[in-house]
Amino acid sequence: MTAYDAIVLAGGAASRLGGADKPGLRVGGRALLDRVLAACPDAGTTVVVGDRRATVRPVTWAREAPPGGGPLAALHAGARHTSAQNVLVLSADLPFLGADTVRDLLAAATETGAEGALCLDGEGREQPLVAVYRAEPLRRELALLAAEHGGLAGLPLRLLTRELTLRRVPAGPLASFDCDTWEDLASARARIREHGTVLDEWITAVKEELGIDLDVDTALLLDLARDAAHGVARPAAPLTTFLVGYAAGRVGGAGGGPEAVAEAARKAAALALRWADETGTP
Numbered sequence: 001m002t003a004y005d006a007i008v009l010a011g012g013a014a015s016r017l018g019g020a021d022k023p024g025l026r027v028g029g030r031a032l033l034d035r036v037l038a039a040c041p042d043a044g045t046t047v048v049v050g051d052r053r054a055t056v057r058p059v060t061w062a063r064e065a066p067p068g069g070g071p072l073a074a075l076h077a078g079a080r081h082t083s084a085q086n087v088l089v090l091s092a093d094l095p096f097l098g099a100d101t102v103r104d105l106l107a108a109a110t111e112t113g114a115e116g117a118l119c120l121d122g123e124g125r126e127q128p129l130v131a132v133y134r135a136e137p138l139r140r141e142l143a144l145l146a147a148e149h150g151g152l153a154g155l156p157l158r159l160l161t162r163e164l165t166l167r168r169v170p171a172g173p174l175a176s177f178d179c180d181t182w183e184d185l186a187s188a189r190a191r192i193r194e195h196g197t198v199l200d201e202w203i204t205a206v207k208e209e210l211g212i213d214l215d216v217d218t219a220l221l222l223d224l225a226r227d228a229a230h231g232v233a234r235p236a237a238p239l240t241t242f243l244v245g246y247a248a249g250r251v252g253g254a255g256g257g258p259e260a261v262a263e264a265a266r267k268a269a270a271l272a273l274r275w276a277d278e279t280g281t282p
Contacts, residue, residue, distance in 0.1 A: 002086055002106045006043035007078035008036055008059075009129060010050030010092035013068055016181050023050060023092040025185060028192045029205045030056075032093050032179060038208070039097040040088055047078040050092065056208055069153035071129065072160060076142050076152055079135070086110065087138060091129040095188045096174035105132040108167040117167040119176050126168065127176040128157045137164055215258045217265075224265045224272070231276030244268050 010033055014022040023033035030038075033048070034056040040046065046059045060081050064073040079087065086109055088102060101119065108117035109132035116138070118131035141163045146152050179185045192201040203216050224244065225237035232240075248260035 002110055003084050004040075004043055004086040004088050004106060004132065005045040005082035005084040005135075006040045006047065006088040006090065007075065007082065008033065008046065008048045008050075008090050008092050009071060009074045009078070010048050011064060011067065011074055012091075017179075017185075022179065024053060025093075025179065027095040027179070027185070027188045028201045030208060032095055034208070035095050036090050036092055036097060038204075039094075039099050040090070040102055041099070043088060044084050045082055047081045048092070049074040049078045064153075066153060070155060071157050072142065072145065072152040072155045075138070075160075076146070079139060079142065082135065085135050087133050087135050089129060089131050089133060091178060093179045094130065094176065095179060096177050096191075097130065098172075098175065101130070101169075101171050101175040102132075104169050104171070105130070108132075108169050109134060111167060113165060114167050115164040117169050118161065119171045120168050121171070121176045122173040124170075126161070128161050130171070130176045131166075133164070214261075217258065217262060220262060220265050224269045227269050227272040227276075231272040236272075240268050240272070 010023040014020050024031050027035065037046065037056055047062050048059045049062045049064055052061050062077040062081055064077040075089065086106060105117045105119065108114065116131060116133035119127040121127055141160055145155060145159055149155060179188055192198065199218055207214065221241055225241055228240040229237040244261065244264040247264040251260040
């Protein structure tokens with residue numbers, strides 16, 4: 001992937017949320033800010049512009065001057081801590097942003113003649129806070145705007161984007177979904193509980209909570225739980241999957257990854273089938 005730094009803007013007033021701590025609001029048990037940070041794990045430096053707080057991974061903190069001075073002032077504060085040629089810029093309230101959207105933006109921003117790339121939402125609207133900007137043009141235009149207006153506080157983002165040659169990247173319907181209102185937050189919380197995504201969301205949340213990074217073969221473990229429940233007894237399902245994880249962990253080192261889980265699951269599933277075979281008449 002193209003090298004990049006990331007700036008996450010987390011210092012807004014959240015006026016439509018009654019001044020609530022928006023980056024700390026949770027969707028699927030995870031803070032909105034942490035969900036955004038999970039979409040850009042490969043950033044060389046990640047700068048969060050806003051009040052300090054606990055985060056899922058280490059970040060560099062910055063604050064715009066004056067506090068609450070708006071997105072351009074926040075961008076300027078964050079850019080001072082970056083050194084990569086490409087800068088990913090995100091708001092802190094994007095519960096469904098994925099690494100695939102980040103990759104697409106980076107690819108478009110590094111095309112010949114481009115000075116950046118921004119996301120288009122499902123209705124074709126530009127999202128300048130889901131974007132990648134080339135560092136040199138970004139700093140140039142921020143400096144020019146500051147000189148022209150005597151500062152950056154209170155200036156709208158369009159003053160920046162209209163001066164840059166930007167590629168437009170259509171993204172999935174949820175990539176730029178943001179939580180500006182309580183209704184948006186309720187909608188996001190309902191979406192992650194939909195049948196097709198709830199297990200992935202839950203597993204991601206558990207891995208983050210436990211501080212582990214492991215590819216989980218969900219289908220394999222569900223099949224094992226089914227075999228244990230049907231062939232032995234229902235309570236055997238969670239106990240068996242726990243023991244499989246414990247056994248894989250005991251392997252240790254590089255050998256304790258997905259392959260160890262798969263091998264332990266295979267052995268346990270075979271045992272469950274042998275157990276079930278014994279229930280028939282000899």
